[in-house]
Amino acid sequence: MKKYDYLIVGAGLFGATFAYEMSKVGKKCLVIDRRNHIGGNIYCEKINDINVHKYGAHIFHTSDKEIWEYVNQFAEFNNYINSPIANYKGEIYNLPFNMNTFSKLWGVITPKEAEQKIEEQKAQFNITEPKNLEEQAISLVGQDIYLKLVKEYTEKQWGRDCKELPSFIIKRLPVRFTYDNNYFNDRYQGIPIGGYNVIIEKMLEKADVELGVDYLQNKEKYSQMAEKILYTGMMDEYFNYKYGNLEWRSLKFENEIYEDIDNYQGNAVVNYTSHDQKYTRIIEHKHFEFNKCEGTIITKEYPMNWKLGDEAYYPVNDEKNNTLFEKYKELADKEENVIFGGRLGNYKYYDMDKVIRAALDMVEKQKN
Secondary structure, three states, X not given: OXXXXXXXXXXXXXXXXXXXXXXXXXXXXXXXXXXXXXXXXXXXXXXOOEEEEOXXXXXXXXXXXXXXXXXXXXXXXXXXXXXXXXXXXXXXXXXOEOHHHHHHXXXXXXXXXXXXXXXXXXXXXXXXXXXXXXXXXXXXXXXXXXHHHHHHHHHHHHOOOHHHOOHHHHOOOOEOOOOOOOOOOOOEEEOEOOOOHHHHHHHOOOOEEXXXXXXXXXXXXXXXXXXXXXXXXXXXXXXXXXXXXXXXXXXXXXXXXXXXXXXXXXXXXXXXXXXXXXXXXXXXXXXXXXXXXXXXXXXXXXEEEOOOOOOOOEEOOOHHHHHHHHHHHHHHHHOOOEEEOHHHHOOOOXXXXXXXXXXXXXXXXXXX
């Protein structure tokens, strides 16, 4: 007899949500992960009393009241508001693009003046059908903002010239004609007090967990242990790259610990928008939780070309890769007793609230 109802491959937010809900209705779940910790990319590592976002900054935000209430059952959230700033060759600008940005850039004061400035710049190029990301950006915000705050940052992020990138990557750039530095438009926002580990640990309380386990290297053994499998790893890897591999962008993180500096940059997130720096942003983790401890920790984030074996962060959702994913999905749909989910399994970039919603939707399908 099978020992478990579900084997869940991946202890990230999707797998943990699924395990929690299935455990609630009496299903026995085994959760395994090839990493040596739970939480996937939202894992926080405590260093010098600071919760360090090990795989990049994660700020929870949503307009879905049901999801907000759902996560609040696991942790109390603080009132952190994401207000990143951009550093372009030593010039500081507010993000998203708003009246503070425009005032610093052009000396304008009123929304009407800012709108006129942008319209003047857009008119110089007369772009009716943007053919690439550069044309798309200029047609939305004009040349000044594009050159200082979009072009080089985006080229670092994707490793390609903006003229070579498809326009859909920035179908719309957030532009506000108010003095509002809140990056997100969502109704609810914050960071769990104590870090995201608090949430995942509570979600997995009733499941069995094994870490440092590579499912694909031990497929026969673990597949025999459960009636059904939820796989949240990369779909192309599951099928041994039968049709070739899907493309991703990867990241490299460099931590710097300062015991003699209590406040390195005055903000949790600073984007570096020129090629002068190879990193795209610096995160100062203590600001996420208003931590008053001595010293500080920063993380420099470097976009990287992805190759097999690297951590996969951002799917390259162009036409070629999406078509390839559909071929893999056809195979996945034919797999008996295996379901695929999550960011890696669906080759899709998800915000955290959307991950939880997708997991809850999958739970309902399984119950039915």
